[in-house]
Amino acid sequence: MSLLDSIRRPSYTGDRRCWPCTVVNVALLVVVAAAVTVVSFPLAVGVAAVGVALVYLRGYVVPGTPEFAPRLVSRLGLSPLFEHVPDGGEVRQSDELSEETSGEDVLFALFETGVLEEDAEGALFLSDAFWSAWAAEMASLREGDDDELAAAVAEAAPFEAAAAAEYDGIAVTGETQSIWLSRAHAVADAAAVRAMAEFDVPEPVRAPATTPLRMFLERCPLCGGDTEETERKLGCCGSGTVGAFDTPESEVLACADCGEVLYVFEDEAEDGTA
Template sequence: MRIQSVLDTIRQPEYTGDNRCIPCTVVNLAITVVICVVLAVWMWPVAIGFAVIALASIALRGYLVPGTPTLTKRYLPDRVLAVFDKGPTQTTAVDPDETAAVDAEQILLKSDAVEPCEDIDDICLTPSFRKAWYDRMDTIVETETEREALAESLDTEGEIEFVDHGEAFAAHIDGRSVGQWESRAAFIADLAAARELSNWIDAWETLDVTEQGTVIRGLRVFVETCPSCDGPVVPSQETVESCCREHTVVAIACESCDARIFESTVDPAVEIGQPEAV
């Protein structure tokens, strides 16, 4: 127990386990190897002793050299951090060429699902589409027919299972994951949109799954009433910091039940205003 207590005192959970910064670890391992080689030339037992201490420090604390997390965040370029999956998973600063395949805003505008707002310079749902979309959400929630609606949308007869992880809501068909959402509320919004948009967009069936998903997900920023708890939704913005970098997360969540409807990571290099509608 005493040894375990000592280890717990030394250990830094914010830099180890799931929070381990891979670039920090790689840099410190490289430094350890270089120092061990130099020490081995002088006295190999010392090199072995140093290696044991260094590896223990990296394993328990996440790094050997003090200040490594700060130095890594400050001096390693984003493209290097991205190699180790430490960059933002999704940003609003995307290459226009990558989104040229489907312009969700134009598709929704042409289908009369959205229109320019009357009182502000933005895009709003048209009254007719809002009613149709919300009616579908209400029907799915009230009749608890998520499985039937998803099966029809995906044209499948497989066994559907939903798993609510609290911070994520997943759907599985015959044990295979088919999608994950921020919450059950986000899933309901997407499911209702998928069922309704085919009535509004003439070329809906010609869009591939990825393109349909882009349009459907974009609609979620227009949700004004939570599909789960029937309360208002509110926007938020927070800075999430890891040992390697920090990024801003913009989100829309239900005020009453905290269910997240929409979430997107924004590159800190991009000036943050209000999240784009689509």
């Protein structure tokens, strides 16, 4: 066993590397190294070099990172940017809400256009007409090949983008941002954007609406199986993959057949007190 092997921590590196933990650690290293330059520039370079090497070999250097990094990332509103690729370790940047489109605006537009309806108790549900349109679009994307799915996702992206199948999902590259969507999210979101176009949902609302709409999925975008609300241990930043960390169970919407996690319900109470 070499010295390097004794330092290496395989459960936090390679395929199992947690990108939010890595990014937070590198950001902290930059701050520390910058502070050390006041004392000595060569020392700062040394600190940075050793730190980066340790993050590379061990996944993180700051003790407790798996506990606080995901929370920090979520507190900063960045959690949609990170999602684990099932077998690749890759950052996902999501098509999150644009600044000028608030959650309320999205809901209002979805009501106005008949995508969402409200029952007597004020609970929201998907209109039958929209669900039919969405399900039909999902079925057609599911039957197509990777290139068709990639093209549909590129078209649905709220920016000029090129898309290709990568890491068992779809990578979308634009001028200023890139997105990686799992296959399930790619099918659900691209189909939702198409169905929203049929319902004349205003264009700026379509991409931001895709994530909240996923909580209403009645069937799995991947296999067509029934969905169920269930408890699941997630990867440390809310992905559908069970990560290397012993995280608490989260409330999720998942496929009863293939197990794919389709939506993670935020634990507001825990977030508010932590």
